[in-house]
C-alpha cells in the first residue's frame with residue numbers, strides 16, 4: 001500500500017489544538033504522513049468547535065467548501081466537539097462526510113480508516129469514554145507546547161456545551177504527565193501550558209493540582225510553566241503558594257468571571273459570588289503583587305438586566321484585568337440555559353461593544369504602565385521589526401532586534417504601539 005497523506009484543519013481552543021497533535025501522532029505511528037497542502041492529501045480532517053453558534057457555523061461553512069476536494073479515493077473526517085454534538089445529523093448537512101468522530105475516539109482512527117478505504121462505508125463514533133490519551137506524547141519542534149492534564153468537565157455551567165461533547169472530568173496519571181513534560185524539555189521546549197477545562201479539579205490517586213504543579217516545577221527543567229483554566233470556585237491558597245514559591249511557574253492566572261451579578265452567576269451555576277471572586281483576586285494580589293489576571297466574560301445571558309450588566313462593568317473597572325475574552329451569550333441546544341428566552345440581539349450587541357471598549361482602555365492603560373520597566377521575555381519568533389516574545393505575565397512584546405526563538409532576554413519597554421509594548425534588549429553591562 002502506498003503511504004496515505006493527511007491534512008488537519010483545527011478550530012477551537014487550545015485543547016482542540018492539542019488534540020490535533022494527538023491525532024497527528026496516532027496517524028503517523030500507524031504509517032500515515034502529515035502534509036501541509038490539502039491538494040496532495042488523501043485524508044482531510046477537520047477538528048471542530050461548538051462552544052458558540054458562531055464557532056460551529058465557521059466550521060460548517062469551511063466543511064461545505066470541501067465538496068470540491070472530496071472524491072471516491074479521498075476521505076473526509078469531521079472530528080472534535082461539533083462532531084460529538086451533531087453526530088449523525090451532520091450527514092444531512094454534509095452528505096459526503098466519511099467519518100464523524102468525537103474527541104475521545106481518536107485511538108480508533110487508523111482502524112476506521114482501513115475499513116473505510118476497503119469498504120467505502122461511513123462510520124460514526126462519538127461515544128464519550130474515560131479516554132485520557134495516556135502514553136500519547138506528541139513531539140513538537142517549537143518553543144512552546146501544551147500538555148493536557150485532564151479531559152472533559154463535570155461542572156455543567158448552565159450555558160455550556162463542553163460537558164455534553166467532551167464527557168465528564170477525568171485526570172491523566174501524574175507520572176505520564178511528568179514524562180511528557182521531560183520529553184518536551186529534552187527537545188528544546190521552553191514553555192509548557194498545562195491544559196484542562198478546570199485544572200484545579202485535577203485529581204489522580206494521591207495527587208491534586210497544586211501538588212502536581214509543584215512536582216512539575218521541581219522535577220523538570222522547564223523554564224516557563226503555565227496552566228489553563230482555573231475555575232474561581234476551586235482555585236485555592238495552596239495553588240497560589242505553589243505559584244509564588246516556584247520561579248519557573250508564571251504568575252499569571254486565567255480566571256473566568258463570566259458575570260459580575262450574583263443572580264446571573266447563580267443562573268449560570270458558577271457556584272461563587274462576586275464578593276468571593278473579588279476576595280480571591282485580592283488574595284492573589286496580596287500573595288503575588290506582580291501577578292497578572294485574565295478572564296472570560298459572557299454578556300447578554302438570558303434575563304440579564306441593564307443593572308446586572310452594569311455590575312459586570314463595575315467589577316471589570318475595579319479589578320482591571322490584564323486581558324479578557326468577551327463573548328455574547330450564544331444558546332447551546334441541550335444546555336439548561338437554552339430553555340430561557342433570549343435577550344434581543346441589538347441589546348446584547350450594544351452591551352458587548354461597550355464592554356470591549358472599556359476593557360481596551362484598561363489594557364491600553366496597563367500597557368502604558370509598562371513603559372520604562374524591565375521584563376524577562378521568552379522569544380517565540382520573528383516579528384516585522386525584530387522579534388516577538390512573551391513576558392512571564394503572558395503579555396506579548398515586540399523587541400527591536402532579531403533574536404532566536406527560545407532566547408531569553410531582559411527587555412526595557414520604550415514605547416507602546418496600539419496595545420503592544422515595544423522594547424529594547426538590555427545588554428549585560430547596562
Ligand code: SAH
Pocket residue numbers: 051052159160161162196197198229231256258296297298327328329330331332
Ligand atoms: N472551562 C473554561 C472555559 C470553557 S469555554 C471555564 O470554565 O471557564 C471558554 C469560554 O467560552 C467560557 O469561559 C465562556 O466565557 C465562553 N462560553 C462558553 N459557553 C458559552 C456560550 N454558550 N455562549 C457564550 N460564551 C460561552
Ligand code: SF4
Pocket residue numbers: 153154155156157160161162163197198231
Ligand atoms: Fe463549561 Fe463551566 Fe466546564 Fe468551563 S467549567 S467547561 S464553562 S461547564
Ligand code: F3S
Pocket residue numbers: 011012013014015016048049050051055080081082162165166
Ligand atoms: Fe474547545 Fe470548542 Fe470544544 S472551545 S472544548 S473545541 S467546544
